[in-house]
Every structure is written in structure tokens, then in C-alpha cells.
Amino acid sequence: MNAKTPSKLEKIMAAGHFGVTSECGPPRGSDPDVIRKKGELLKGYVDAVNVTDNQTSVVRTSSLAACIHLKLIGLEPVLQMVTRDRNRIALQSDILGAASFDIHNMLCLSGDHQSFGDNPQGQNVHDLDSMQLIQTVRKMRDEGKFLGGDEIKRPPKMFVGAAENPFADPFEIRAIRLGKKVEAGAEFIQTQCIYNLDKFEEWVRQARDRGLTEKVFIMAGITPLKSVGMAKYMKNRVPGMDVPDDVVKRMADTPKEKQAEEGVKICIETIQRLKECKGVSGFHIMAIEWEEKVPDIVKEAGLYPRPQVD
Amino acid sequence: MIVADRKPIEEIIEQVKDCKKVLVLGCNECVTVCEAGGKKEVGVLASALRMYYANKGVDNRVDEITLERQCDHEYLEEIREKADQYDAIISIACGVGVQFTAEKYHAIPVFPGVNTCFLGVTEKRGLWTERCQACGQCILAYTGGICPVSRCAKRLLNGPCGGSSKGKCEISKDTDCAWQLIIDRLKAINRMDLYEKLFSIKDWSKDRAGGPRKVIREDVMI
Ligand code: SF4
Ligand code: SF4
Numbered sequence: 001m002n003a004k005t006p007s008k009l010e011k012i013m014a015a016g017h018f019g020v021t022s023e024c025g026p027p028r029g030s031d032p033d034v035i036r037k038k039g040e041l042l043k044g045y046v047d048a049v050n051v052t053d054n055q056t057s058v059v060r061t062s063s064l065a066a067c068i069h070l071k072l073i074g075l076e077p078v079l080q081m082v083t084r085d086r087n088r089i090a091l092q093s094d095i096l097g098a099a100s101f102d103i104h105n106m107l108c109l110s111g112d113h114q115s116f117g118d119n120p121q122g123q124n125v126h127d128l129d130s131m132q133l134i135q136t137v138r139k140m141r142d143e144g145k146f147l148g149g150d151e152i153k154r155p156p157k158m159f160v161g162a163a164e165n166p167f168a169d170p171f172e173i174r175a176i177r178l179g180k181k182v183e184a185g186a187e188f189i190q191t192q193c194i195y196n197l198d199k200f201e202e203w204v205r206q207a208r209d210r211g212l213t214e215k216v217f218i219m220a221g222i223t224p225l226k227s228v229g230m231a232k233y234m235k236n237r238v239p240g241m242d243v244p245d246d247v248v249k250r251m252a253d254t255p256k257e258k259q260a261e262e263g264v265k266i267c268i269e270t271i272q273r274l275k276e277c278k279g280v281s282g283f284h285i286m287a288i289e290w291e292e293k294v295p296d297i298v299k300e301a302g303l304y305p306r307p308q309v310d
Numbered sequence: 311m312i313v314a315d316r317k318p319i320e321e322i323i324e325q326v327k328d329c330k331k332v333l334v335l336g337c338n339e340c341v342t343v344c345e346a347g348g349k350k351e352v353g354v355l356a357s358a359l360r361m362y363y364a365n366k367g368v369d370n371r372v373d374e375i376t377l378e379r380q381c382d383h384e385y386l387e388e389i390r391e392k393a394d395q396y397d398a399i400i401s402i403a404c405g406v407g408v409q410f411t412a413e414k415y416h417a418i419p420v421f422p423g424v425n426t427c428f429l430g431v432t433e434k435r436g437l438w439t440e441r442c443q444a445c446g447q448c449i450l451a452y453t454g455g456i457c458p459v460s461r462c463a464k465r466l467l468n469g470p471c472g473g474s475s476k477g478k479c480e481i482s483k484d485t486d487c488a489w490q491l492i493i494d495r496l497k498a499i500n501r502m503d504l505y506e507k508l509f510s511i512k513d514w515s516k517d518r519a520g521g522p523r524k525v526i527r528e529d530v531m532i
Contacts, residue, residue, distance in 0.1 A: 083464075084464070088511075110464050110466060110471050111464075112473070112480070113463050113464065113473070113480055113481045115463075115481050124464065126464050126465045126466070127514060127519075128511060129464070129465075129466040129467050129468050129469070130466075130468075130471075131468040131508060131509075132467070132468070132509075132510070132511045135508075135510075135511070136511075147511070163472065164472070165472030165473075168470065168471070168472045168473065168474050168475065169470075169474050169475055169476055169477065169487075169490060170470075170474075170490060170493055173470075173493055173505065176505065176506060177468075177470075179506070180468060180506070180508050183508055184468075184508055192472060239472075239473040239474075239475050239480035240472045240473045240474065240475050240480065
């Protein structure tokens, strides 16, 4: 696959290297230092940093503003956009806004339902769904046109991504669904956190059989478990998350003070195993409020130093 | 049908507490079937109001009438002669009935006695569930006869989302995932080819988004 945009993330994966991304959740306030600090921790260890868009439907600083802060300190942001809060007018407008700051990566999502967040009584929009948002930004980029058909002066140059959860139900349509996202125009996929490796590898195999891994960069989602409590919470409380019993047991069998270390170890083993999985092009390391661990994981998983591309 | 649910009596009393003559107006259609606004419920609400006024020791009259429908001129006209004597009408028809009554009896306050909820079915007695949001451009032909607009919490046209788990929606273990239902049904009718196709961006201008809607049929106009 050849790079079509100025995105460094795209160039790295197009050159055949594993891409590495991480995630930064904007603060529940307006202090830009929170974002900068998180960014500084990741600098040099990842190719790009996703900035979440009011994740779990809790109000935070806007993804676009936080992306700009990261960009200004020299990081490459991935603008996450959910279709929950904005209609097609606002979405296109924010895409232009991001493009005006030369933000070159975007992740299209439908977003968690607002009932999970701090405004459960709010409306949701869902004018477009995530696939239609992918189509929208690809049209804006490739045809240089708005959804309404008018021409865009200086169209956005976004490397367009989407999320997939290989563990959500029904499993048998998950690869078909990936195919639809690729057809809509997704160029990279970041997956849900992987703890069930067998199931994940089966999903990648299905994607390979459909020829999809030739068309899209799959970045495996990795989240270090901090404690057995977190493992149990993810298993039982987070919709669509698959944490097998043996992972919970492994954490439970580890003395409390060593659990965080064990969680990081599991991560590194996961990355090492998935590096061998044909069709995996990179890793998306989401260390939720634990960004300082990302450099260690990247180093110990043999993903450091990060490749340089022009 | 249009499904409604009873409003808390305190909310209704708040509106009519100072009235002397009140009419409770029911409807014989949908709200009768969902046991919120038919003749039986008119009786129950009227009795509750009478009890309230009696306890307060005020002299008051509460009358009961249930019309065939409140969304047609013809039936609403049946109360033309009597309407003037009331200082309030509590309509326990759906929101449509409440409004049409208010439009017709311009100088009489009309209050809603139910919360109008959705377009749905009686799954079993005491359980009504949503099926349609009247989006104005029905897409059921492509989704195996199951509506993602009304039944998917994110009205995804290319679902399911990542939160679908064991057939249930991410919002609640008591809510079916519409997209699981759609896929099961497409499989049953051997039309998974429909699922493989990308659903293009929907024209929501026929929906609520386009402003108040009208259906005009000159062929049947008199
Ligand atoms: S697609 Fe629209 S018209 Fe058809 S059932 Fe759903 S909401 Fe109703
Ligand atoms: S879980 Fe199913 S019904 Fe719920 S929002 Fe996701 S796709 Fe829609």
C-alpha cells in the first residue's frame, strides 16, 4: 500500500514498519498542560497519538482543541470523531478545522451511548453512522467535495481510520463488517483491546481470507491491566470486551504489588505474539491514565526506536 | 399503534386544582389498547380527581366522556354542545388527540393526561415496545423487516456497533440489539447479501429533521 497523505503514521506503515499509536484523553477542564504533559510522555515512542472525543460520553476538552495542543508540541495527532454529538454540517466543518491545522489522521466512530456519561438526559445526533463518516471524509479528501457536492478549496488530507471490535457479537459478521468499513474507505483500523488472542487471530485470518489485510492496516489494540480489579471490571462491565478467565486468573494469582508489572508483561507478550500474525500492521497502545508506561512497553516489545520517514 | 403511559396524578392535579368543572376525555383507539387512555382509565382518573376535590372540601364536577377518536373532526364535534361549560379538559388520548382537541376548542384549556411514548406493539399485556419512529422513508426492505432507526440506540444503518454483546444492546441487558435481530432475520430469509452492502447516507429531511410534515393526497380529497 502506498501512502496517499502527509500522515507520518501512514508513511511508516506503508514502508512496511509496524506503526505505533497511543491515546490521550483530554481533561475535564481547560488546562492545556494536562494534555501537553501526557503528550511529552509519549514523544518519540509512538508515531501518532489518538485524542478521544468525549469518550464514554463524559464532557471533556474537545478532541480538536487537544489535537492542536499536541501538534504544537511536535506530536502527530489522530483526531477521533464520534457521530453521536454532531450532524453532517458540524462534522464536515470540524474536519476542515482540523485540516486547517494540518492534522492528517482521523478516526471515525459512532461513540458510546450518552447514557454512559454525565449527560444521560441529552439527545444524540447520529445523522451519519461511523461508516458514513468514513465515506464523507474520503469524499472530501479524494474528490475535494462536500457532501452537498460543492467544491472544497484546499481539501483535507486525512489518513482515515476506523475502530473495530473483533470480540463484539455476532462474531461471524465481524470480518464482513470490516469489509464494509474498508469499502467505505477506511485505511487503518484500530481494534478493541485484545486479551483473547486466539479469537483475535481468528478474526485476522478471516480478514486475510477476504483479502482485507492487503487493503487496510490493522493496528492491534493493547491495554495494560493495572490490577486484577481492572481485569474483572473490563470483563464484566465494559460492553463488548473479552477478557478470558485465564488472564483474570493470571492477574489474581500475582501478589497485589506485582500485578501492574504482570499486566505490562502480558502486554508485551501479546505484542510479541501478534507481530508474527500476518495482517497485523501495528499496535495501538491505550494505557488509560497510565501513559508513563507506554515508553517501557514500546521498548520492551522491540518497537523502539521508531522508524524515521520524511 | 401509538403507545402512551399514564401521567402521575399529582402532575395532572397541579394543572386543574383550581377548576370547578373538569372533563376527562378518553379515546377509544390506541390508548385504549395500551390501557392508558380508554373508557376504563377515564373512569379511574375521574374518580381520583373527585376524591382529591372532596378531600379539599371544594364543590366540583368531573365528567367523563370517551370518544371514538380524538384525531378526527367528526368525533371531536360530538362534544361541541357541552364543551363550553368546562374550565378544563384533560385529554388522555395521545399527544395528537390532546392537540386536536385544543385546536377545536380554542378558548378552553386542554391538558394532557398521559405521556405519549412511541409507535409500538403489545408484546404481552403490560409490555409495550417501540417499533417505528415514523422517519418518513421506510427502509425495512433492506433490514429484514426490523427497524434500526427506532430499535438501535444509535440508529446505525451499518451496525452493529462494538457494544453489541450476546444479542443485547450496550445500553442495557434488557434491550435487544437491533442489529443482532436484523442479522438473525437476514440469515433466516437467506438475504445476508443485503448486509454486505454499505447503507448510504440517509435523507433525514422526511424525518422530524425536515420540520412539521404533511401527507397530501389530492386523489382522495373531497
Ligand atoms: S425505517 Fe422509518 S418508517 Fe420504517 S419502521 Fe423504521 S422509523 Fe418507521
Ligand atoms: S448494541 Fe446494537 S442496538 Fe445497541 S447501539 Fe449498538 S448496534 Fe445499536
